[in-house]
Amino acid sequence: MKLGEIQKLKIEKKVEFGVYLSDGQDRVLLPKKQVPEGAGIGDEISAFVYKDSKDRLIATTNMPKLTLGQYGVLSVSQVNKVGAFLDWGLEKDLFLPFKEMTRQPSEGDEILVRVYIDKSERLCASMKGIYELLSKKPPYQVGDEVEARIYEFGHDFGTFVALEDKYSSMIPRHEDVSKYRIGDVIMVRITGIKEDGKCDVTIRDKAYVQMEDDAEAILELIDSYAGVLPFSEKASPEVIKRETGLSKAAFKRAIGRLYKERKITLNDGKIRRAVD
Incomplete structure (x- = not known):
């Protein structure tokens, strides 16, 4: 059973509160309200497997905005003393621990995160490691103006942004970004494209x-x-x-x-x- 992934599973058993889906070895509950109308024993269903509030494996036919290993923009629905919770399209929000934050977001912020499995075998979000997942093949030219989302501050090199949430880029450290927050979308101008495909950008006008x-x-x-x-x-x-x-x-x-x-x-x- 692949935690955090969308997979084809067969209906093995019907119960009063749903059906059990099997991958041939393990099985997982698909709650009654998630069972497609007319589905029967032996039918194959596309389902996403995650853990409920009691850390039990459970399946859903609702598809999350991100699956294991993917990155993308999610909205912060709550911040409390243990971390933040992100809306990823399922009933149970995705947990973002404090230790996986590059800067603490606020409720309502839209931030770039990736999905990983923590040491307790739970699906969680991280704001770290985004740099490695962004594309290094930008479709831009020097002088182009592009939307960019800030995903990490505080490096000696500068401020890291994702052009159109897809491409790797950086604002140089001498430019003042103090008025911006994590997750802000700003307009930048391409000032250079390196041989490895990474873009240099500026928030300043010509x-x-x-x-x-x-x-x-x-x-x-x-x-x-x-x-x-x-x-x-x-x-x-x-x-x-x-x-x-x-x-x-x-x-x-x-x-x-x-x-x-x-x-x-x-x-x-x-x-x-x-x-x-």
Whole structure:
């Protein structure tokens, strides 16, 4: 009997509360409300085998959104002190343990997970290991704009996203993703495709468009410091990233634009708001 898989099983015995299905060796109960009308002894049925709330094997003719080894997007129906529970199309929700979370989701979030069997022989969900399951054969070109779902934060390399929930990709670590949550779907632009098929993407607009937004944000930051920034474009990339959320290159581009438009002055190593 294959736990977590859809399989062909034969009706071996009828009982008052359903029928028993057999694979030739083991048997499992298919509850009465799941039995197809007119089905009889010896008939073959496609069924999914999982465990009920008492950890007993049980069959269903309802098909789950994911089976063992598959990955996909599921909605979080509940979060409690033991983990989260995901709606996968069956009466009993799929359990997501805390130890299998890359970041704790909230009720209603739609997140990428895979299905596995834990040490207690139960079907569970995991937010880990998604990277290995995503395709490395993207149908995109550099410059394409694509929907991407965030599935993992916090790596030294950057933020991992799945393009259209299928293809492997990453937002570089210098881009500010602090306003996003796990499971968020965002628009990204393809900036490169590696030889192994993995995509590099950006959440920023093309430089000439993004520069306007960056420049306005810097002006607001200068105003918050009473008209004088406490650091200059010669500051370390880490300081600039921490204070502005921008890479050093983007910061310098925006400063250059503001200076050209005479909205700031650059004297004595200080960046000041220009006085009208």
